Amino acid sequence: AQRVTQPEKLLSVFKGAPVELKCNYSYSGSPELFWYVQYSRQRLQLLLRHISRESIKGFTADLNKGETSFHLKKPFAQEEDSAMYYCALKEYGNKLVFGAGTILRVKS
């Protein structure tokens, strides 16, 4: 079965510090991975997807098939990055499997 693991429930960093939100997956085929974010009082929304190889709000994520990881990184955290972050894996039939989520708290 496909699985997505986010080992940290809470990650607390100071403003300006680097951030890395971990995500590991298990999938038998060629994976398609996403990061979704939920800011306070806002809807869950797509942050980025690995096939785009893009940087959104300073965040990047590289798919590492050898380590089966898709960690989300940002070199300098900002207070507005505080949110719940979910890693998600596309299943057959356009369904997504989500990880348990990591709360990122950026302290001033």
Next chain:
Amino acid sequence: IAGITQAPTSQILAAGRRMTLRCTQDMRHNAMYWYRQDLGLGLRLIHYSNTAGTTGKGEVPDGYSVSRANTDDFPLTLASAVPSQTSVYFCASSDGDRLNYNEQFFGPGTRLTVL
């Protein structure tokens, strides 16, 4: 354009009662989904529909049913609510025709408490 709307925003329900959570989208998306969000468990798929007239079971379908009579609406029904169904429920939709683009758009959620 509203995107996806859900109703009610929140509800307190007595155990054993029947409840329907409503979800409507105006983006003409083919696929729709229902998730429950529980702390420490993330979002888990309850049911989904790839197109009007079809539905499928997700990871946690027991105790829930759905219907997809048209493209826009995807109601979720709890036939006889139990306390373990206390959760925040999210509806989502996606344009399932675009094979390499699977962004899901989420509604604001319904907070359900079963006593």
